[in-house]
Amino acid sequence: MSSNPSIIENLPFQSTTFTILALLLFLYTLSVITRNRKGPSKSPLEAGGAWPLIGHLHLFGGSQPPHVTLGEMAKKYGPIFAIRLGVHKTLVVSSKEMAKECFTINDKAFASRPTGIAFEVLGYNFSMIGFCRYSAYWRYVRKLATLGILSTNQTEILKHIMESEVKIAMKASYDLWLLKKTCSEKSKQLVATFVDN
Structure with a gap:
């Protein structure tokens, strides 16, 4: 009885592939177990139906206006939930109480802006009002803009x-x-x- 040489030659490749797949399955199972042990997450409930790269953007492409789609999602998921716009997680708030909590009690958390190399370059190292982080400098620039440039008196002048x-x-x-x-x-x-x- 003769053995097939092609099966013997491919045996190391097949065993390596099987080992890698088993390792990936083990790591995935381990991450799920550790995630469940941490307890309940403080992040809001994420709406279902997200696609891998575009997230929930496909839901906003129909004939309904986006606010109607978001209203239907609020009825299903509650007054505060998260959606994915592309790969970015976005918080959706649809009740007065939750909005008040976001903009009065936790306003410092929501006042910060995302940092990135594009914002650093376009905003001259975060010095422009639209790109700078929430800080004493941002409060000063905002005060300067609202009182010195955008006030009614200055606009009339x-x-x-x-x-x-x-x-x-x-x-x-x-x-x-x-x-x-x-x-x-x-x-x-x-x-x-x-x-x-």
């Missing part, structure tokens, strides 16, 4: 500058249209697109 900028932009667009008036129809569409923007 700078109103003539805003109006003149709009007039200059409209005049430049009109002059460009007059210049291109004799050109082809394609150029007119280009100018019309420029004016719309």
